[in-house]
Structure formats: structure tokens, C-alpha cells
Amino acid sequence: MKVQVKKDAFKIPNLFGxxxxILAVVFAIIYLNADSPTDYYLAAGIIALSGFTDFIDGQIARRFHMITDFGKILDPVADKITQGTIAFCLTTKFPWMIALVILFLIKESYLGIAGLKILKKIDSNEGAKWYGKISTVTLYVITFVLILFPEMPDLPANILIFICMAVMLNAFILYIRLYRRLLT
Incomplete structure (x- = not known):
């Protein structure tokens, strides 16, 4: 098993993870030190590159049969690190992002703990559901817009943040229902 993890750790899709x-860290450095529109555009470009590499690693893994158990863990961890980093950085410009970050942390903590319990109970990973994917896409689209327009007025920014929170909360509730059913 240990040898297999070492071998799997360096497969191309996992290298993208x-x-x-690394891109999440670079994004944070650039965004938190941005002092011109060009800096914000660069930060948005980094997120776009991250999203593109996320798409590509999945395509490569499926097409070339490089799906690994290690990659099934690394990919969502890289996603959550990226998403959390973006949301946290945006709290410096948009105060209501703090509420979104709190909801994100509660949701992901619950899903992580419940997911481990389910894995222990049924020895299977349910994987992301459609409502989780919609929540992720919504988070990326809205945060991308907020990155591109750091001087957006409060009202439209807050509306976008509340939409994101509503979609995230809905996904959280649906996952709670699913996980309770699987754990009983």
C-alpha cells in the first residue's frame, strides 16, 4: 500500500492537484497585496488557470486510466484549499464574505467528518452530487466576479454573496439528508 501511494503521488493528474x-498560495499573495486593476486581473487569471487545471486533471485521469485512491483524496483537498483561500481573501474587500467563510467551514467540516464515518461504515465514497457541483460552480463564478471587480458597490456584491450562501446552504442541507440516510 505504501509503495502504491508513492507511485500514485506522482501521476500526472495528482501533479496538477x-x-x-501552489496556485492558491500564489493567488493569496497577489490578491492580498494588489494595488492596481492589473493585480486583480492577474489574481483572477490565476484562479482561471486553477480551474482549467482542475478540469484537465480529471480528463487525463479518466481518459488514461490514471484515477487513483490518492487522487480521490488530493483533488477535493486541492479544491477546498483553493475555495477557502479565495473566500478568505475576499473578506478583506467584502465584509459579508466572513459569513460565507463561516458557512463554508461548517459545511466542509461536517462533510469531511460524516464522509469518513460513511467510508468506515459502507467502505465507499459517495462522491460529489449535482447540488454540490452547482454550489462549487456558483462559488467560483461569484468569487471570480468579485475578484475582477474589487470596487464593486456593496449592494450588488452583497446580493452575489447571499446568492452564493443560499446555494451553498441548500447543498449543505441536501448532503446532511443524504449522509443521515446513509448512516442510519
């Missing part, structure tokens, strides 16, 4: 984690 590491790259996305």
Missing part, C-alpha cells in the same frame, strides 16, 4: 495548491 499539487500545482493547484
Amino acid at each position: 499539487y500545482f493547484r495548491i
Whole structure:
């Protein structure tokens, strides 16, 4: 098992996962030190590159049969690190993002703990559901817009943040229902 993890750790899709984690750090540095529109555009470009590499790693893994158990863990971890980093950084410009970050942390903590319990009970990973994917896409689209327009007025920014929170809360509730059913 240990040898297999070492071998799987360096498969191309997993290298993209590491790259996305590095991109999250680079994004944070650029965004938190931005002082011109060009800096914000660069930060948005980094997120776009991260999203593109996320798409590509999945395509490569499926097409070339490089799906690994290690990758099934690394990919969502890289996603959550990226999403959390973006949301946290945006709290510096948009105060209501703090509420979104709190909801994100509660949701992801619950899903992580419940997911481990389910894995232990049924020895299977349910994977992301459609409502989780919609929540993720909504988060990326809205945060991308907020990155591109850091001087957006409060009202439209807050409306976008509340939409994102509503979609995230809906996904959270649906996952709670699913996980309770699987755990009983």
C-alpha cells in the first residue's frame, strides 16, 4: 500500500492537484497585496488557470486510466484549499464574505467528518452530487466576479454573496439528508 501511494503521488493528474495548491498560495499573495486593476486581473487569471487545471486533471485521469485512491483524496483537498483561500481573501474587500467563510467551514467540516464515518461504515465514497457541483460552480463564478471587480458597490456584491450562501446552504442541507440516510 505504501509503495502504491508513492507511485500514485506522482501521476500526472495528482501533479496538477499539487500545482493547484501552489496556485492558491500564489493567488493569496497577489490578491492580498494588489494595488492596481492589473493585480486583480492577474489574481483572477490565476484562479482561471486553477480551474482549467482542475478540469484537465480529471480528463487525463479518466481518459488514461490514471484515477487513483490518492487522487480521490488530493483533488477535493486541492479544491477546498483553493475555495477557502479565495473566500478568505475576499473578506478583506467584502465584509459579508466572513459569513460565507463561516458557512463554508461548517459545511466542509461536517462533510469531511460524516464522509469518513460513511467510508468506515459502507467502505465507499459517495462522491460529489449535482447540488454540490452547482454550489462549487456558483462559488467560483461569484468569487471570480468579485475578484475582477474589487470596487464593486456593496449592494450588488452583497446580493452575489447571499446568492452564493443560499446555494451553498441548500447543498449543505441536501448532503446532511443524504449522509443521515446513509448512516442510519
